[in-house]
Amino acid sequence: MIDIRLLRNEPATVRAALARRGNPELLVQADAVLDLDAHSRDIVAHRDSLRAEVNEVSKQVGALLKAGDVEAAEKLQDISRSLGDDQRRLAAEYDELQASIRDLLLRLPNLPHPDAPDGAGEADNPVVKGPVNMPAEFGTHQRVPHWESATALGILDNERATKISGAMFTMQRGLGAMLSRALCQYALDQMADAFEEIRPPSLVTTATLTATGQLPKFADDAYSIERDDLWCIPTAEVPLTSIYAGEVLDEVQLPIRMTAYSPCYRREAGSAGRDTRGMLRAHEFDKVEILAVASPEQGPALLNEFVGRAEALIAGLELPYRIIEICTGDMGQSHHRSFDIEVYAPGCDSWLEVSSVSWFSDYQARRADIRYRVAGEKGTRIANTLNGSALAVPRVWAAIIENHRQPDGSIAIPAVLRPYLRGTVSIPSR
């Protein structure tokens, strides 16, 4: 949620920043918020002065009753009653306005960082690094889509996954299943030097899913369990961000760094038929996430560090990759600045997004009400949040199968993963 005070005090700045996202509708919404806000401020001033009168008169009533002057007290009670009625009417109006403002504000996206590149959409995302590890050419044995090779090796069984759960569910078997788990453990171990490992709940409340920005606007993308008013998390970012919701931290605690493995659930409502083969897009997948609650000043350095960490994981797996920056027209609702890491998959002949690292400025923290106190300073400040996928399992899994496929059809296991696969060096051909 953007700061309504910023919108109020510097409407031109906010409008200019929103305009960079390329959706004129956003400016209309921002203006609507400004109108409602001005109106609501008039009303609340009036309401408060009525309340002040009621408070004053009530005090006098108390004093008169104590003094035994019942008649005078009753007169004042009549006055107070009618002031109270007026006050209640204004209060109701104010509450309605506030609800409308909040609803609009929750749907308004974050302001892009000044350094984020301008652009209209995906095609305008600049490559900021790479390709790295890209061979001059790929062998024909690498040009096989993983859903064919992995199925033949008996490590992927999507046909039965579909029987069990329907379309867009996947199932790995044997060394394939172990490879998924190995990737998680590899990522967690690589983050262990600087991040506290968390095992968060996978089902969360509506308030929790609202804090990170998925609700109210993107309700269709999430699985809901209506009977219990719970939602399946689309990423560990959701529970991790809300760990400190409603709390006031000390500046010295920042940044708080956390990492978590979690299953992720996505309805993929708008993406039917796109990249749905094999492991490219599924309703349920595993991911290791990294997250920080920080001060605004710590944001840029952490963003850099997070990108570096995600990159190091991919580089360690000996995969060809590149880093792109997300332009203003392609940026997610909550994002302030974002980078993606893409891995090249020769079998699919495409770049797969395997990691997304973002700085949210105070957009999520304001929704979640995560604040911090600066020593010697009165009041509190809203924190910043950052997060990134350390490693999203399925696409990395697919990239390993395709890139590391040998001429005999076996799959070479990258050295860093072998300890997690009980020493397995390769997945043998059949």
Add this chain to the structure above:
RNA sequence: GGAACGGUGGCAGAGCGGACAAAUGCAUCCGCCUUGAAAGCGGAAGGCUCACAAGGCCCGGGGGUUCGAAUCCCUCCCGUUCCGCCA
């Protein structure tokens, strides 16, 4: 799921219809004292809105009763204990 009891400031804990933003203790901060510290003494200090004004709001959330609610009523949530069920 059932029953009982609870939810008050950083923590503990009083208040249970009127002068309560809320006693007290601990913790915190600032003085004094001290070579320095502790102890002792004196003082300061909650959050939100907002212009660090005035005013308003905040005693788990929401609603109600009342001239007036931390205090009474309803409802929901959470916690503790007991019972039931259960990996």
